[in-house]
Amino acid sequence: MSKKILTLISLIYGTCLFQSTVLEFIEIYGVRPNLLLIVAISAALTRSDLEAAFMGLACGLGMDILIGRALGWYGITFFLACFLIAQINPKLYKENPLIPAFFVFTSTVAIEILYYSISFFLKGYDDFAFVIIKLILPESLYNAILAFPIFKLVTYLYKKIDKYNYTHTRL
Template identity: 30%
Template sequence: MKKYFGLVALVLISFIMQSTVLQFLQIFGVTINLVLVVLVVISLQTNEVTGAGLGFILGFLTDILYSQFFGVNSLLFFCIGYLAGRISEDVYKFDYFTNLYFVLFGTLFYHIFFYFIHYFLKIGSEAILITLTPILIEVVLNLIILYPIFRLEKSIFKKLKIN
């Protein structure tokens, strides 16, 4: 249990930063989705159970703070955490480019299914084409923030001898 204190601290700090500081650091009206990046990186380093559980918790907290329709973020983060953890057994997970691809696909997966769910629930999804530019900007921002998060998480795993 003591081994995972560093990871819990990283998750809590990332969630607090996402909900406070990063809300004011917008580029072209888009903020970095730090929670998604941390979820993907940790899920790749652990397994599908940890990824799914962490994804559900982070999605639940995100739903509480931001969502007008409760459960969408919980479901999507759960799926992303599970898939990244599941596939992590078949890839070299300590490679930066592996994490880069997973953050890229995780961000795209999140937005595609977010708008898909909102479309079928008829929740303000008329302007999906207008949101393509912000999605691409968020993908780029998430890939930029990935490197420091990946290095930090790798040092935590090495120091605590988790993997």
């Protein structure tokens, strides 16, 4: 159990590190993907609901810390998104690369638009359309493209963890 938590924590740390440093070089037109969100949604597609929700919470809080505003916004939204997706994941055929791409795309759009509309209502910027077309949609597309490889990586990691747990509980 502790090995599992350690692996997951190092996965989140590694993703945070990647997100804040290397991603600068694969930016396209000033838009970069959101690896933490992809990792959280991948976990939601493979695990049971509460486990996925807490994975989402951890990724979201990491995102909050990286951005450096008040803690909690991405924490809550990732948490809820992961919980909801994990509710329907037993019904999905996960070998299809379009499934993670679709879920990552929709959740990026939902989370970022929600965030922006709140700051829009609080401060009233008049370029809502620009933000959606030029920032949120490209980011969602970019995320969707990266979704399948990262999903594969996360499922591989979870398989390893499960195998380890299985052999060690049997002994």
